[in-house]
Amino acid sequence: GAVVSQHPSWVICKSGTSVKIECRSLDFQATTMFWYRQFPKQSLMLMATSNEGSKATYEQGVEKDKFLINHASLTLSTLTVTSAHPEDSSFYICSASKGTRDSATYEQYFGPGTRLTVT
């Protein structure tokens, strides 16, 4: 199988604090990990793509200084929401890919998501 976990599954924090979300590939090495954000009743919006050992590539409109992504190993990526505000409240979902670059059989395996509520 290809299992991706996220921790925590939900978190409540106060405005101005920082929150770290972990994404782990449990039974495979993830060459690339992706972070998505999902607002209620809306689709997933790609925030950034991270390759192990290199800087993340952020989508247009995503503040890289606010959403810090670290992909330090082939099984772990972290998203840190810095100085969180209520508008950062959302469902954050990570996915991981074990395919080689541009592989035709490439597939993303999704984590269960993290619900962030900023009060």
Next chain:
Amino acid sequence: AQSVAQPEDQVNVAEGNPLTVKCTYSVSGNPYLFWYVQYPNRGLQFLLKYITGDNLVKGSYGFEAEFNKSQTSFHLKKPSALVSDSALYFCAVRPTFGRALTFGSGTRLQVQP
């Protein structure tokens, strides 16, 4: 840039009846197409994908999808719906070269007993 359209916000179907969830796409080159299902407060579960080959793709839980290149569509189907199929369904596309998935807006499927 690629895009995905799911024209129906919600699809209602009676249990035991066939269901179709529509998806059309726009992408340069040959598309890689995916369907995912999401249950409340959960991540996405993979249902099926089209990469190449037979236009009719069979996936998990009895779902299938038909790739139609001329209509740029990839509709999700199931011959007999179950109440447990009620969930949010997302169609996604990836271009031949590139890794990022672009998702449709999602279609909520409600199966009534």
